[in-house]
Amino acid sequence: MGVFSRARDIVSANLNAMLDRAEDPEKLIKLMIQEMEDTLVEIKASCAGAMAAEKRARRAFEMCRDKAGLWAQRAEMAVAKEREDLAREALAEKRDLLDQAVALEREAGQTAELVGQYQAEIRQLEEKLASAREKRRLLLQRHLAAQDKIRVRKEIRRFETADAMLRFDKLEGRIERMEADAELVDYGRKPTLEQQFERLAYDEGVERELAELKAKAAAEKE
Incomplete structure (x- = not known):
């Protein structure tokens, strides 16, 4: 060519x-x-x-x-x-x-x-x-x-x-168990003395506020 x-x-x-x-x-x-x-x-x-x-x-x-x-x-x-x-x-x-x-x-x-x-x-x-x-x-x-x-x-x-999804599910289950274990650490544990007094103060405040509400309601009825 x-x-x-x-x-x-x-x-x-x-x-x-x-x-x-x-x-x-x-x-x-x-x-x-x-x-x-x-x-x-x-x-x-x-x-x-x-x-x-x-x-x-x-x-x-x-x-x-x-x-x-x-x-x-x-x-x-x-x-x-x-x-x-x-x-x-x-x-x-x-x-x-x-x-x-x-x-x-x-x-x-x-x-x-x-x-x-x-x-x-x-x-x-x-x-x-x-x-x-x-x-x-x-x-x-x-x-x-x-x-x-x-x-x-x-x-x-x-x-x-x-x-792959099964591995993710297993990982999620492990994390949920770890979270549950963390919550059970404090479950059934006796409160400390300081925690008991804090609870009393809290209950006292609630009772006082409740008494005030009752007195206010009674005054309005009169």
Whole structure:
């Protein structure tokens, strides 16, 4: 496959459609990028060669044209000296050089056209390569995000299993037993002397307030 035909196939390729059909999009786009990069190197090398060939053809064209001008001057000089034989040979040399110049000019034009095609292919392929690289970056981001999502969901499912809930229930039961044990520490314990006097003071205050309420109610009835 030639460089041009391979480049056109790559440029015309629909990346989205190819990625949708691929079983491993990351692997496919990596191969495509490598293919584009290799093709781009080849096209640039071919373009550089064509540009050099165009310059050589144009230099040769100018040289032939200059020599043709020189032989034209010699033909004029030969005529002036009445040397028609030399003038005829000089004109023949001039004609040959002009014919070569025409061929070289045509060659330079064709090579320039080829350089233009190469440059257009290079621009299109570079745009396609930039797009492929961006898609690869996005694919890698999506791949990492998907991996994180899978990991998180696995963790959630792990804690949603019956075994996990059973462990939580057992832990809750242990805590409840510890709370009950803490309450039983003081249960049935004889109050201290200070606690008994505090209780008497509390009961006395309640009785006094109750007597005041009764007296107030009796006064209102009168």
